[in-house]
Amino acid sequence: MAKKVFSIDLSDSFEKIPVKIFPDLQNGSGFVAQQVAATIRSKQKKGEKCVLGLATGSTPKSLYAELVRMHREEKLSFKNVITFNLDEYYPIEKVALQSYNRFMRVNLFDHIDIDPRNIHIPDGEIKKEDIKSHCREYEKMIADAGGIDLQILGIGNNGHIGFNEPGSGIYSKTRLITLDNSTRLANSYEFANISEVPRLAITMGIGTILKAKRIILMAWGEVKAPVLQKAVEGDDTEHVPASLLQNHDDVTFVIDESAASQLTRIKSPWLTGDCEWTPKMIKKAVVNMALKLNKPVLSLTNTDYNEYGLSDLLVEKGDAYEINLQVYYMLRDSITGWPAGKPNVVLPGHPERSIPYPKRVIIFSPHPDDDIISMGGTFQRLHDQGNDVHVAYQTSGNIAVTDEFVTRFLDFAVGFEEIAGINTGQARKILDEARKFLSKKKSNQVDTPKIRSIKGLIRRGEAKATCRYVGIKENNIHFLNLPFYETGTIEKKPMGEKDIKITMDLLRSIKPHQVFCAGDLSDPHGTHKVCLDITLESLKRIKKAGDEWIKDCWLWLYKGAWQEWNIEEIEMAIPMSPDQVLKKRFGIFIHQSQKDMVPFQGSDSREFWQRAEERNENTANLYAALGLTHYAAMEAFVRWHY
Secondary structure (H helix, E strand, O other): OOOOOOOOOOOOOOOOOOEEEEOOHHHHHHHHHHHHHHHHHHHHHOOOOEEEEEOOOOOOHHHHHHHHHHHHHHOOOOOOEEEEEOEEEEOOOOOOOOOHHHHHHHHOHHHOOOOHHHEEOOOOOOOHHHHHHHHHHHHHHHHHOOOOOEEEEOOOOOOOEOOEOOOOOOOOOOEEEEOOHHHHHHOHHHOOOHHHOOOEEEEOOHHHHHOOOOEEEEEOOHHHHHHHHHHHHOOOEOOEHHHHHHHOOOEEEEEEOOOOOOOHHHHOHHHOOOOOOOHHHHHHHHHHHHHHHOOOHHHOOHHHHHHOOOHHHHHHHOOHHHHHHHHHHHHHHHEOOOOOOOOOOOOOOOOOOOOOOOOEEEEEEOOOOHHHHHHHHHHHHHHHOOOEEEEEEOOOOHHHOOHHHHHHHHHHHHHHHHHHOOOOOHHHHHHHHHHHHHHHOOOOOOOOHHHHHHHHHHHHHHHHHHHHHHOOOHHHEEEOOOHHHOOOOOOOOOOOHHHHHHHHHHHHHHOOOEEEEEOOOOOOOOHHHHHHHHHHHHHHHHHHHOOHHHHHOEEEEEOOOOOOOOOOOOOEEEEEOHHHHHHHHHHHHOOHHHOOOOOOOOOOOOOHHHHHHHHHHHHHHHHHHOOOOOOOEEEEEEEEOO
8 A cells, every 4th residue: 555645845944923814915915904903803703891902103004004995894893892002102202204103094994983991002292200110100001901912013124013122121021212223214215314213112012912812024125035034944033123022822823925935935846845857946046156166156065955955956957067057058048238128139038129129218217316226227228229208207295305305496497587587476476485485384383285295396396307317309308297195295096097097198109119117125115116006007997908019018127226127137238348337326416305315215325326336346246256247337137027
């Protein structure tokens, strides 16, 4: 009798905390919302109160949106729910745009039937001498409520949970804490500049969090991938506060595929069991091995494969030399100086088609400078090689202009009217109104529509000047001003039908052969993600409608100012000479409102031109390290199949 062979899934064998991976944050948030709803309803059936611990920040926004939808459409009631929020900045007014008190009202509490008396958030307005007693009372209220049934968490780039920074003890309780500088930088996108980010916060302690009966931690985007790997697969340590969750009996991490990218089962699946050796997987394994060993691909040996855990690949594919050649050719064929394809040449391995040529091209730019920052060299190549290049600026980018620029440009307008002899007094009137408003403007105050329009005009002028610098025709410059963006605050509306219609109309009017779009999901504003979703949805609808031209339209994704594609992901790499690097730099300099000190800059203090050059140089260096030609810089793209 044949013996049964048991198949055991060991893919998560390196993980010390259960992890659920979803395709994107919408699916992940939907799962967590179902868990929250099930907990609430279970307690309702028993006639008991349900105590939830809640988080703030960008991570749980989609969760709260789904809970609001479930309340509205599925009659999920919150009448039996008591909530305790993790943290709050200190000091901060409850009505401030950046306060977590306001965040919770705007994103959840104002839209559900929760009893306001059951809402508890640390008080950012309390007197400093009363903080210790306030924190003791917060702990007592949690205990009196019966403890937290389900605690929702996010994770900071340095591993903090709540505002428990590295070094926080496992037994720590609710307290006032000094924020780590990396946390202040990461959260600076919420404020006009880093100096306005509070240095202190009141937070539940790690000991308080660990007392919760159940914990779910959520994380989205590749920026969280490194710290998630440490928290899940590393030792539990106070240096990575989230890793201390390994000491809880019922904790689950819910993450998207991008955030999971550094987990062993994703990054090196051959180490966790059987692996399907597709060309893509072979490229990933060999490239990562070569970079780790600091060897060109063609210099890797059988011994290297065995010692790096790739003996199975050797057994399946044969000698190292043949595998090396396969990977080397894939890398070589991704490099091209012809981003729209080289005309009159048959190159089977080329990333783009040679026919048709020239091509109609649309570059979608979420903000009015992403085109030149992220793909400036490719932008210029596409035009110089005779393609019909269009640029579509998806948003006005008006919140990223300082108030000083408004008065500077209005001063110019007043002077221009005087020189031109057309002094109507209107420019002077607008300038006086703007100065009066800005002199009394508070940190939590939204600009007037007129000032927002002026800021948008400033960025439009810079974008037009960049296009002229490249050589783009006036009729090929499109300002979409997508409605989702126009809130006047960092918080944007979700993608709407108007956004999709505007985008579809442009696509149908141009009928492009190539579309370039920002695929940077780690943009701290969230704008890039919404712009990508709008573009993808528009292309899908056009495809479903049966438009003939869409069959011959390819979509290429570039990264924004925040990240770069992993080397093994890159499908098209455009090399740049030193002169082309300088030309791109001068194009970025045209965006004067974004130079020196930029509002909402995120955690990276470098200027955009510095980020772009260092990133492009690093990509070129990686190709060189793998044994390919060493260029000054490279811009990278991945093709998206919609």
